[in-house]
Amino acid sequence: MSGSPALFDAHLHLRDARILPFHARYVKDALDVGVTACIDCATRPEEWAMEVSSSLAATTAYGLHPWYASVSVPNWLERLECVLASDPNAPVGEIGLDGIRRVHDGGTAQRAVLFAQLDLAARLGRPVILHGARVWPLLLRLLEPWADRICAWQLHGINFSHELLALPFFKRANAWFSVGGGLLKPAARLLPELLPHLPLNRLLVETDSPDRFPIGGDPLVLGQHQLLYNQPGNLRCILRAAATLRALPVDELAEQTAQNARDFLAAR
Ligand SMILES: [Zn+2]
Structure with a gap:
């Protein structure tokens, strides 16, 4: 894509088992549309240990995702600290709380796993x-005690009311806001309303691929098979929707969000 700025996908999963067999195609499609850099989230011990070589400039983040919080993995926290020690540039993530999948313990395991990882990231x-x-x-209220103990936050796949920006968390947190395919849902309300309230130099764009296949996006295509897996190439349609809401040229927003992603990774 000569002449177009390089795009930075601020949140995806290169190690996801569903796309590993199609990795070369996934990366080629990304490069073809100008996505040259990404943050790759390794979400559980099997993924932390994986070697993934790719021509995308990928920064890997390591963390135990809330979906795996109740899976019993011996010494997981020590193993996480070990893998982080071996990669001094790596963020901790993705970690947090989840309200999509049903849990049977009221979220106790998710909170314990999150808080342990926040202490590790702060240390x-x-x-x-x-x-x-x-x-x-709920999460932003719970995180208040950590707000300024963490050097930088990426709030990924955001979808909340702009009124939450008045919470005490945001007065002390060094936060970046990552916007994904939710913006393309015809019924989306909160995110289109929130977007104009976010500081331009803190805005990131992400596909979260292979999840969150966006409406109007292109699936990962393999020969005659169309797999409805999301791919980084769909970053362009997310950028277009975000640029319209910010009344900015797409290329300008692409450059800005790529710089913002580099700033997030450099924050210490
Ligand atoms: Zn993710």
Whole structure:
């Protein structure tokens, strides 16, 4: 894509088992549309240990995702600290609380796993990538004690009312806001209303691929098979929707969000 700015996908999952067999195609499609850099979230011990080589400039984040909080993995916290020690640039993530999948313990395990990882990130001075699907108001209140103990936050896949920006968390937190395919849902209300309230130099764009296949996006295509997996190439339609809401040229927003992603990773 000569002449177009390089795009930065601020949140995806290169190690997801569903796309590993199609990895080369997934990366080629990304590069074809100009996505050259990404933050790749390794979400559980099997993924932390994986070697993934890719021509995308990928920064890997390591963390135990809330979906795996009740899976019993011996010494998981020590193993996480070990893998972080071996990669001094790695953020901690994605971690958080989840309101999509039903849990049977009232969220106790998710909270314990989250708080342990926040303490680790604070001690090691690492940025945090945060998952708060459907529980953002609760999560942002719970995180208040950590707000300025973490050097940088990426709030990933945000979808909440702009009124939450008045919470005490945001007065002390060094926060970046990552916007994904939710923006393309015809019924989306909160996110289109929130977007103009966010500081332009704190805005990130993400696909969260292979999840969150966006309406109007292109699926990962393999020969005659169309797999409805999301891919980083769909970052362009998310950027277009965000640029319309911010009344900015797409290329300008692409450059700005790529710079913002680099700033987030450099924050210490
Ligand atoms: Zn994710």
